[in-house]
Amino acid sequence: MKKDFAVIGLGRFGGSICRELSREGMEVLALDLDEDKVNEYRDIASHAVIADSTDESVLKELGFRNIDHVIVAIGDNIQASMLTTLILKEMGLKMITVKAQNDYHEKILNKIGADQVVHPERDMGKRIAHNIISNNILDYIELSDDHSVVEVKAGDKMGGRTLVDLDIRAEYGCNVVAIKRDRDVIVSPMATEEIKESDVLIVIGADKDISRFEKNLVLED
Template identity: 90%
Template structure:
């Protein structure tokens, strides 16, 4: 089933995650107090709503409890960020990712139940978006505007199959440049190399090709 996400706070960071998740075909509920920001995302997210995330009744009415993963990307209002996180935890949200303003903010967020705390100055929205689509996507590094390197953990869809079987280059236009297997690193692996579950593949390609590769071979059903 397709995962559902909510992004609370549509500034540069939250907006970046919202755009990337939506581009990847995810169902996204976008929330912000600013009407202009919400209007900007009406044609991008599945749902864009003007809402106060510190109001528990509002969160309940929006059906936030049915969301798989909520990203709290509130800007400078640390109090609102913490209160929203606390309410989401009490509402039983399975996974909560929160943007931290500083190390002190991060410590408090971790104590009140945030599952993942990120610093926008250290973590690009695109990298985080790919990571939260699947735990098997470990890292995502932009090389240019349209080419990237992705680090993925092999799951059941790739386990026991060779690179020839998977035909990644012909099928998806991507290249597996290395495989990490425990302490071993296989550089420029042979086409006959069999993939083991939990192998880490370093894959390079155009963003559109990597996106197809992730959806078909990396993201588990």
């Protein structure tokens, strides 16, 4: 079902979200104080306006109460980010996602009711670090402070062996939830499934367990 979104703050992070949501055919209201940034998104977003998100009357006038999901992507102004989040929460918005600058900012956002807090720079840093450790580590997504999902190429250490042989769950405490094979995806693969070197495994587990799994079965010698 088509949803209405608003993106507040059109820097690199907010702008990227605005472009992608618009590309997916969503209704997007783009808002920023910077006239140049707003002009950049006039032909991308459904609506692009120059406005101060810390002014509750402005948000009400723009119809924010009818928006399904607001992304607060304000850059360096932590005070404006927090005040905007608080106003949106008090207006009864259904879903509020906020970009945090640091852990202290995140704690306050959680206390004032943000539904989701993201650290794009920190999270992207983790993904890139895992990607550059090995060509076989294709992606890394943090699920929580302690658990993640990693997407890895099987390579010669796992190729030709079954999940029973590797015993990943018992040895490393991780679960292989799916295997990508060419254009097919094998969900919840059988323990007897033989892995091919070109397969991509989606593995979920605690970070410490995933680290051991990567060192022993993914990283090249």
